[in-house]
Amino acid sequence: MIKIKNIRKKYDSTEILKGIDLNVEDGKVVAIIGPSGSGKTTFLRCINHLESPDEGVISIGGSRIIAGTSQKKDILDLQRKTAFVFQNYNLFRNKTAIENVMLALTVVKKYSKKKAREIAEEMLDKVSLPRERFEYYPSSLSGGQQQRIAIARALALNPELMLLDEPTSALDPELVDGVLDVIRAVAKEGITLIVVTHELSFAAEVADEVVFMDQGEIVEKGKALEVLRRPRELRTKAFLRSIQREYSKIS
Ligand SMILES: Nc1ncnc2c1ncn2[C@@H]1O[C@H](COP(=O)(O)OP(=O)(O)OP(=O)(O)O)[C@@H](O)[C@H]1O
Numbered sequence: 455m456i457k458i459k460n461i462r463k464k465y466d467s468t469e470i471l472k473g474i475d476l477n478v479e480d481g482k483v484v485a486i487i488g489p490s491g492s493g494k495t496t497f498l499r500c501i502n503h504l505e506s507p508d509e510g511v512i513s514i515g516g517s518r519i520i521a522g523t524s525q526k527k528d529i530l531d532l533q534r535k536t537a538f539v540f541q542n543y544n545l546f547r548n549k550t551a552i553e554n555v556m557l558a559l560t561v562v563k564k565y566s567k568k569k570a571r572e573i574a575e576e577m578l579d580k581v582s583l584p585r586e587r588f589e590y591y592p593s594s595l596s597g598g599q600q601q602r603i604a605i606a607r608a609l610a611l612n613p614e615l616m617l618l619d620e621p622t623s624a625l626d627p628e629l630v631d632g633v634l635d636v637i638r639a640v641a642k643e644g645i646t647l648i649v650v651t652h653e654l655s656f657a658a659e660v661a662d663e664v665v666f667m668d669q670g671e672i673v674e675k676g677k678a679l680e681v682l683r684r685p686r687e688l689r690t691k692a693f694l695r696s697i698q699r700e701y702s703k704i705s
């Protein structure tokens with residue numbers, strides 16, 4: 455069980471997260487939706503302390519971090535239980551596909567190169583990166599392939615919780631479905647996922663719960679289909695309508 459309690463974060467004097475609570479059962483998938491600037495990325499980054507929250511408690515599989523009081527060692531411990539997938543992949547440009555995955559294993563897990571390579575190959579197979587691309591550098595790969603590598607790197611760490619921040623929003627439209635398929639498969643493996651996404655049909659299908667954030671707070675959360683199809687709050691309704699309008703423009 456992942457327990458997140460009363461996360462608060464300010465930048466300068468502006469309150470960006472205004473006390474966020476979220477519990478996620480092991481193996482569940484939570485989708486976070488909400489308008490630009492509502493604090494979704496900040497919240498994800500606070501969960502694994504890429505950003506330090508000002509207040510709040512985060513418990514993940516036996517690690518418990520209390521904002522402002524926890525030691526560096528405890529934070530590292532929490533970070534080892536999580537993996538982050540970024541909108542813009544964040545791969546090392548000067549490393550090949552397989553080296554990007556191996557690096558996570560040799561540096562974080564302290565595995566030998568041989569073992570790291572074996573696991574990296576297995577993970578890249580899992581995300582369906584063609585074998586002949588394993589030795590390519592990110593700049594010679596498509597966005598979809600780069601995001602597959604980033605997901606393979608996250609999987610290689612064997613995290614209890616994977617945090618994905620709009621993993622398909624930087625992709626060309628024709629590459630989105632392939633990467634969503636990979637995330638679907640990851641969800642089926644039973645890793646707990648928190649994913650920020652604008653892909654509502656994906657959220658409806660894969661997420662157990664949907665959380666709607668606006669202006670630094672959770673406005674509504676509940677079973678995915680209920681929030682998406684029968685939202686209770688006016689702000690959720692307005693947001694879903696605005697997204698659907700965007701879709702109808704293109705389809
Ligand atoms: N490092 C920072 N310093 C100052 N302000 C920040 C910083 N990071 C984020 N903010 C502000 O916090 C607010 C929330 O940003 P955040 O990136 O979390 O939103 P978001 O919901 O992820 O938006 P989007 O959908 O556009 O990605 C914004 O107003 C943003 O300008």
Ligand SMILES: [Mg+2]
Pocket residue numbers: 494495496619
């Ligand atoms: Mg964001």
